[in-house]
Amino acid sequence: MEFSFYLIQLLNGIQYGFLLFLVASGLTLVFGIMDVINLAHGSFYMIGAYLAFWLTGIFGSLFLGIVLAIPLAVALGFVVERLAIAYLYKKGHLHQVLLTYALILIFDEAQRFLWGNDSHGVDIPAALSGSITLTDIQVYPVYRLFVSFVCIVIGVGMFYVIQKTKLGMTIRAGASNRQMTQALGINIERLFTIVFSLGVGLAAFAGMIAAPIDSLYPGMGDNILIISLVVVVIGGIGSIKGAFVGAMIIGVSSIFGKTLFPSMASIVVYAMMAGILIWKPQGLFKSA
Amino acid sequence: MANMSDNNIILRCQGLSKSFGALKAVNNVDLDFESGVVHAIIGPNGAGKTTFINLLSGELQPTEGQIYFKDHDLTNASPNKISQLGIGRSYQKTNIFPKFTCLQNCWIASQSRLKTSMKFFKSAHRDMEVMERAQRALELTHLAMKPEILAANMSYGEQRQLEIAMMLATDPELMLLDEPLAGMGSEEGAEIIELMRDLAKTHTLILIEHDMDAVFAIADQLSVMENGILLETGTVQQIRNSKTVQEAYLGEEETA
Amino acid sequence: MQKITKPVQLFLLIALGFALWFPSVGDEFYVELLINIMIIAIFAMSLDLLVGYTGLVSLGHAAFFGIGAYGLGIFFGEMNQYSIWAALPVSLILTALAAVVIGWISIRTSGIYFIMLTLALAQMFYYYFFESKLYGGDDGMFISTKPDVNFGSIQLLDLGNEHTFYYFTLGILVVVFLFLVMILRAPFGQVITGICANEQRVRSLGYATQRYKLASFVIAGTLAGLAGFLEAAHTGFITPSYLGWHESGNILVVVILGGLGTLYGPIIGAVALVLLEDFLPDITEHWKIVLGMIIVCVVLFLPNGISSLSGKIFRIPSQIMKTILRG
Numbered sequence: 001m002e003f004s005f006y007l008i009q010l011l012n013g014i015q016y017g018f019l020l021f022l023v024a025s026g027l028t029l030v031f032g033i034m035d036v037i038n039l040a041h042g043s044f045y046m047i048g049a050y051l052a053f054w055l056t057g058i059f060g061s062l063f064l065g066i067v068l069a070i071p072l073a074v075a076l077g078f079v080v081e082r083l084a085i086a087y088l089y090k091k092g093h094l095h096q097v098l099l100t101y102a103l104i105l106i107f108d109e110a111q112r113f114l115w116g117n118d119s120h121g122v123d124i125p126a127a128l129s130g131s132i133t134l135t136d137i138q139v140y141p142v143y144r145l146f147v148s149f150v151c152i153v154i155g156v157g158m159f160y161v162i163q164k165t166k167l168g169m170t171i172r173a174g175a176s177n178r179q180m181t182q183a184l185g186i187n188i189e190r191l192f193t194i195v196f197s198l199g200v201g202l203a204a205f206a207g208m209i210a211a212p213i214d215s216l217y218p219g220m221g222d223n224i225l226i227i228s229l230v231v232v233v234i235g236g237i238g239s240i241k242g243a244f245v246g247a248m249i250i251g252v253s254s255i256f257g258k259t260l261f262p263s264m265a266s267i268v269v270y271a272m273m274a275g276i277l278i279w280k281p282q283g284l285f286k287s288a
Numbered sequence: 289m290a291n292m293s294d295n296n297i298i299l300r301c302q303g304l305s306k307s308f309g310a311l312k313a314v315n316n317v318d319l320d321f322e323s324g325v326v327h328a329i330i331g332p333n334g335a336g337k338t339t340f341i342n343l344l345s346g347e348l349q350p351t352e353g354q355i356y357f358k359d360h361d362l363t364n365a366s367p368n369k370i371s372q373l374g375i376g377r378s379y380q381k382t383n384i385f386p387k388f389t390c391l392q393n394c395w396i397a398s399q400s401r402l403k404t405s406m407k408f409f410k411s412a413h414r415d416m417e418v419m420e421r422a423q424r425a426l427e428l429t430h431l432a433m434k435p436e437i438l439a440a441n442m443s444y445g446e447q448r449q450l451e452i453a454m455m456l457a458t459d460p461e462l463m464l465l466d467e468p469l470a471g472m473g474s475e476e477g478a479e480i481i482e483l484m485r486d487l488a489k490t491h492t493l494i495l496i497e498h499d500m501d502a503v504f505a506i507a508d509q510l511s512v513m514e515n516g517i518l519l520e521t522g523t524v525q526q527i528r529n530s531k532t533v534q535e536a537y538l539g540e541e542e543t544a
Numbered sequence: 545m546q547k548i549t550k551p552v553q554l555f556l557l558i559a560l561g562f563a564l565w566f567p568s569v570g571d572e573f574y575v576e577l578l579i580n581i582m583i584i585a586i587f588a589m590s591l592d593l594l595v596g597y598t599g600l601v602s603l604g605h606a607a608f609f610g611i612g613a614y615g616l617g618i619f620f621g622e623m624n625q626y627s628i629w630a631a632l633p634v635s636l637i638l639t640a641l642a643a644v645v646i647g648w649i650s651i652r653t654s655g656i657y658f659i660m661l662t663l664a665l666a667q668m669f670y671y672y673f674f675e676s677k678l679y680g681g682d683d684g685m686f687i688s689t690k691p692d693v694n695f696g697s698i699q700l701l702d703l704g705n706e707h708t709f710y711y712f713t714l715g716i717l718v719v720v721f722l723f724l725v726m727i728l729r730a731p732f733g734q735v736i737t738g739i740c741a742n743e744q745r746v747r748s749l750g751y752a753t754q755r756y757k758l759a760s761f762v763i764a765g766t767l768a769g770l771a772g773f774l775e776a777a778h779t780g781f782i783t784p785s786y787l788g789w790h791e792s793g794n795i796l797v798v799v800i801l802g803g804l805g806t807l808y809g810p811i812i813g814a815v816a817l818v819l820l821e822d823f824l825p826d827i828t829e830h831w832k833i834v835l836g837m838i839i840v841c842v843v844l845f846l847p848n849g850i851s852s853l854s855g856k857i858f859r860i861p862s863q864i865m866k867t868i869l870r871g
Contacts, residue, residue: 371750
């Protein structure tokens with residue numbers, strides 16, 4: 001009983017950590033490569049979730065909904081980058097904070113305009129709605145395992161792209177030395193557009209697959225944004241590895257925090273971040 | 289604590305090294321600087337001269353080795369502590385506050401000699417001692433005529449003079465000058481050389497300079513660096529006669 | 545600090561005259577609105593000291609506003625009934641302590657890390673009040689009676705009276721403005737404006753810059769706490785959202801909307817934002833989209849804020865005058 005209880009918490013923590021990793025990896029790349037603070041990153045998680053909700057409602061299938069929603073989200077990322085973010089590359093952090101903050105206001109209100117103030121939910125697809133029996137009374141839902149599995153597949157895919165492909169090489173070069181990348185004659189603007197759109201795609205995808213286990217509500221992007229920022233800062237800005245480790249630390253500790261110290265759960269995460277940063281002001285895996 | 293057997297030594301480096309990754313920008317330098325002496329460091333571009341100065345002023349922390357200033361171990365001291373101990377520096381790349389006026393630039397430098405600037409009530413410009421020190425620095429550098437001009441609107445040569453004025457306004461005992469003549473016209477340059485001659489009567493100067501005429505005109509001691517290594521050190525005459533140095537560096541200069 | 549030019553001085557005096565005169569003729573609704581503007585202006589000026597003069601972009605400034613507000617709630621709410629003589633200093637000391645803690649951790653970093661740290665640490669305080677049963681959790685706290693200022697048994701100020709409260713707030717606004725002008729002209733101000741321009745250079749001149757940054761952070765935090773204290777006294781209601789990061793974002797908008805590093809810019813920004821938030825909802829239910837668009841436009845087309853317009857506005861008439869005189 002005791003053991004399987006902790007096992008479930010651990011599985012939940014890891015699964016939450018994986019979701020955070022999808023959101024935070026895009027955020028950390030945008031920070032590291034483009035030197036842009038994108039506060040609107042959490043909004044894309046929200047948009048992904050609502051797109052999945054909307055398209056699943058129309059087509060009756062979460063899978064079909066997600067397949068259709070991904071290109072929409074990436075396209076949105078592309079448009080936002082071209083119309084607004086592109087202007088920020090030569091600006092200071094202050095203007096980046098302000099402009100992306102304004103984007104949050106716009107996205108949040110657009111969400112209320114389109115889908116209203118009520119909370120919504122998405123049904124778990126029938127094929128994945130079962131549970132695995134751990135003990136007589138403890139079960140674990142298959143869909144959560146599925147989410148972790150999908151995240152692992154994407155994580156491995158991302159690792160492959162970043163380590164083995166030419167695009168990945170450019171991204172790594174950009175994250176460690178921006179001037180160098182420019183000097184090497186790489187089209188930096190195109191790289192930025194690609195990185196930003198991919199980051200948006202990852203965040204939106206996280207929102208889509210999380211939709212059946214998380215409820216959809218106005219302002220849901222804020223929570224995931226702040227927690228992802230914590231992940232990025234703990235891991236070290238620009239480091240994918242750091243984002244992964246940070247996401248796991250925060251994922252597991254916040255789930256255990258909720259069960260062990262329910263009244264102080266949210267504080268645990270921030271206290272941990274403060275502790276890590278007092279120890280290592282540049283995060284755990286600061287690249288160069 | 290280093291044994292400064294020769295009482296006249298004001299600054300001592302022992303086995304000083306600084307690495308950036310695989311590159312040893314400063315490699316195991318042992319060097320003593322005598323009080324009241326103008327000591328010039330010369331060497332080709334990329335020899336590690338500016339890195340060396342940055343180690344002395346605390347802007348970089350050495351990878352290995354020690355630095356001693358009088359009775360103080362400077363090895364891992366912060367730039368502000370080193371400044372407070374009486375080591376001032378100027379920068380090769382002009383490092384002034386462009387949005388401050390000429391006087392304000394010297395003012396903030398001069399004000400650093402107050403016990404504390406955690407003063408909230410009295411207007412800064414009413415402190416006569418600070419004001420006098422700032423104005424003296426401007427006079428020495430021939431900038432006293434237009435104290436209210438914005439530093440951004442000064443000519444390049446004037447900005448270089450202001451750079452030195454700011455260092456003077458901190459009233460240092462030892463001055464680290466990183467290419468003070470860089471980019472100056474010959475007239476302004478001559479004024480700065482004159483100023484350095486005057487300062488040398490009462491101060492210790494460590495100087496990086498490419499203009500060999502200027503170096504020979506004011507330096508008492510010379511050190512030659514190349515690839516982070518200290519090739520040779522000695523009086524101007526010794527260095528001129530040194531074969532190693534002539535081959536490595538000075539030779540080209542003199543034939544040129 | 546930069547000199548406040550003659551036209552701006554004149555403008556500020558006219559604005560002060562208007563503010564002094566207004567309650568005698570103005571509608572109660574607008575008196576209320578002006579109190580709101582003045583409190584936001586104090587809050588925004590405190591942030592300007594940090595962002596505009598010290599160069600520290602904080603995205604957690606609302607934490608201090610909220611702590612100041614809770615200070616009133618805790619020491620003047622249902623649990624305790626201290627006089628304002630005790631409640632105000634205790635609230636300000638609490639805010640200052642929180643600013644020391646957040647500041648000490650954050651100023652060790654810079655750039656993006658500083659922004660993120662101030663944000664995250666402020667959220668920690670937000671969640672503390674959000675989850676605390678003692679202080680009403682997410683329902684917040686009510687203050688049933690308005691504080692009054694007594695000296696012995698003589699009542700000096702009855703802050704329950706709307707007009708008294710108005711002048712009390714106006715007085716504090718003026719004092720805070722003059723206080724900030726004073727410290728910016730003092731040696732301390734020279735150092736922090738230097739840090740804002742080039743911290744490395746200031747350090748090489750011999751200043752322990754971290755101390756000055758921390759001092760600036762604590763002063764700014766404490767003044768934000770003062771604004772929060774007034775807000776709580778004004779509305780009689782405190783919620784954790786006072787500390788939330790949306791509040792921090794909003795106040796940053798106010799500062800930049802008005803003009804960074806000017807002190808009077810934040811006052812203009814406060815007027816602009818409070819008026820927008822008051823009138824936009826009359827036009828559309830989804831007014832936040834419009835507000836967002838306006839902020840985007842300010843960032844894109846008016847990066848130095850509304851106060852930078854003043855130069856342009858004053859220049860145009862003088863140009864016209866010159867042409868007329870010449871003609």
